[in-house]
Amino acid sequence: MPKFIKKMSGKAGHAPGTLIHIGEKKIEKVRIRLIDYNEQELQEKELKTIEECFPCKEEPTVSWINVDGLHDIEAIEKVGRHFNIHPLVLEDIVNTGQRPKAEDFDDYVYIVLKMLYYDKKEHEVRSEQFSLILGSNYLISFQERVGDVFELVRERIRKGKGRIRKAGADYLAYALMDAIVDQYFHIMEVFGEKTEALEEELVEDPTTGTLQTIHTLKREMTYFRKQVWPLREVLGGLVRGEFSLVSETTAVYLRDVYDHTIQVIDTLESLRDVLGGMLDLYLSTISNRMNEVMKVLTIIATIFIPITFVAGIYGMNFKYIPELEWHWGYFMFWGIIIVIAAVMMVYFRRKAWL
Numbered sequence: 001m002p003k004f005i006k007k008m009s010g011k012a013g014h015a016p017g018t019l020i021h022i023g024e025k026k027i028e029k030v031r032i033r034l035i036d037y038n039e040q041e042l043q044e045k046e047l048k049t050i051e052e053c054f055p056c057k058e059e060p061t062v063s064w065i066n067v068d069g070l071h072d073i074e075a076i077e078k079v080g081r082h083f084n085i086h087p088l089v090l091e092d093i094v095n096t097g098q099r100p101k102a103e104d105f106d107d108y109v110y111i112v113l114k115m116l117y118y119d120k121k122e123h124e125v126r127s128e129q130f131s132l133i134l135g136s137n138y139l140i141s142f143q144e145r146v147g148d149v150f151e152l153v154r155e156r157i158r159k160g161k162g163r164i165r166k167a168g169a170d171y172l173a174y175a176l177m178d179a180i181v182d183q184y185f186h187i188m189e190v191f192g193e194k195t196e197a198l199e200e201e202l203v204e205d206p207t208t209g210t211l212q213t214i215h216t217l218k219r220e221m222t223y224f225r226k227q228v229w230p231l232r233e234v235l236g237g238l239v240r241g242e243f244s245l246v247s248e249t250t251a252v253y254l255r256d257v258y259d260h261t262i263q264v265i266d267t268l269e270s271l272r273d274v275l276g277g278m279l280d281l282y283l284s285t286i287s288n289r290m291n292e293v294m295k296v297l298t299i300i301a302t303i304f305i306p307i308t309f310v311a312g313i314y315g316m317n318f319k320y321i322p323e324l325e326w327h328w329g330y331f332m333f334w335g336i337i338i339v340i341a342a343v344m345m346v347y348f349r350r351k352a353w354l
Contacts, residue, residue, distance in 0.1 A: 030069035031146055036061050037157055039165050044158070050075045054082045056138050062169050063138040064157075068146045070094050070129075079140065083108070085133060093142050096129040100230040104243045109134040111173065113234065114227040115149060115180050118187050125187060125220050127227055130180065132173060134245055139169045141176065149183045150176055170250045177235070178257050184228060184264045191221060191271055195278075202278055206285050214282065218275050225268055232261050299348060306340050 032047040038061045047053055056063035070076070070093065080090040089110045092098050100113040115130040130148075133140040153175045156164050164175055194217055201210050235258040238246055246254070314323065314333060323329040 030067060030072040030075050032075075033066045033068075035064040035066075035154065035157060037165055038062065039160075042158060042160075042165075044154075050078050053079075057083060057135070060137065062172060064169075064172060065138065065140045067140065067142045068144075070096065070142060070144055076142075083133065083135070083138075083140065085110075089133075093131045096144060098129060098131075100227070100234050102234045102237055102243065104245075106244070107135065109173075109243050109245050111177075111234065113177065113180060113231055115143070116183060116187055116224065116227060118190050123216070125224050125227075127223075130176075132176065134169055134173045136245060137169055139172050139176075149179045153179055167250070168247070170246045171253070173246075174250050174253045174257065177254075178260075181231075181257050181260050181264065185260075187224060188264060188267050188271075191217070191224075191268075195271055195274055198278055199274075202281055202285065206282050211279075211282055214275060214279050218272070218279070221268060221272050221275065225265075225272070228261070228264060228268070232258065232265065235261055295353070299353065303341050303344050306344075307337050310336055310340070 030050075032050060032053065034043070034045055034047055034053055034056070036043040036056065036059065041061070050067075053063070053065045056065060067075070067079070073094065076090055076094060079085065080087065084107070086105060089103070089105070092110070092112060098112045102109060102111045110131070110133055112129065112131045115128045117126045117128075118124075119126050128144045128148075129142075131142040153164075153172075156162055156175070164171060194213075198210065198213060198217070201207075235254060237243065239251055239255045239258050241248065241251060310333070314321070323332065326332070
């Protein structure tokens with residue numbers, strides 16, 4: 001349940017804009033990295049203090065300032081004061097339970113979305129909040145921990161591949177969101193492979209472990225859907241030109257990310273439907289198996305009912321039972337039992353009960 005609901009009780013009663021970190025402290029020390037570039041030049045370095053990035057606001061180049069770690073409230077406040085970021089936006093940045101959204105503040109755009117990974121050891125989806133402030137010539141990104149899915153974007157900047165070095169900060173924002181959405185496809189592939197394996201297991205030999213796996217996978221898909229579904233609204237607003245800092249040229253590329261998001265959501269809904277059908281199939285399979293067991297037991301009990309009746313008659317303690325004195329009485333008793341069982345078996349087979 002902590003994956004679905006963040007503990008917000010610590011914020012109760014505080015004034016709006018009060019910065020209180022909600023979430024896990026995932027690194028000990030905040031790390032700040034700067035990539036400053038234009039078409040001809042590139043500068044990349046790790047900053048020792050947050051103040052070192054302040055001149056980037058006035059530089060004509062595109063500056064990407066990446067802050068790893070949200071627990072240092074003082075550093076977040078310094079960034080907010082220098083770049084004139086609204087206190088409510090800063091509050092949302094340190095609150096890691098935010099729903100994906102985009103807000104326009106004239107001189108900058110605030111976007112928050114979820115960067116998702118699949119943990120192969122724990123077999124579950126892990127989420128990290130990714131916030132970015134998009135200015136006219138700068139982009140400030142905030143992450144919970146060191147490590148992300150943007151290494152290929154950094155390589156494109158370093159090598160000058162594509163149009164990223166020729167475009168502005170809005171194109172950089174597109175590239176980061178595109179990298180995040182591409183990671184969603186990897187998670188969908190994992191879900192697809194697990195679903196196929198479950199289908200084969202259901203057909204061959206379903207067990208109680210199969211039911212547990214279905215419930216676990218269904219829970220992970222629900223969590224994944226909760227993180228991805230609002231993103232279509234965010235990208236829809238960016239594509240429609242509702243934000244002045246996003247150029248029409250970049251909006252064309254964002255439309256492609258929007259299409260990918262819709263594709264992820266459609267695939268996810270299809271897998272959830274398949275998983276729901278698999279749960280019904282499992283319950284039907286277990287029910288049919290139980291019916292087969294009960295059928296066999298019922299047939300056995302039915303065959304033994306007349307046999308028990310005959311055995312009960314000859315087991316009575318009457319002195320004068322003629323068959324008890326017959327020489328072949330014992331064999332006649334077994335003959336009657338065998339005939340009764342054979343007749344009932346033939347009858348059951350003709351009724352297709354066997």
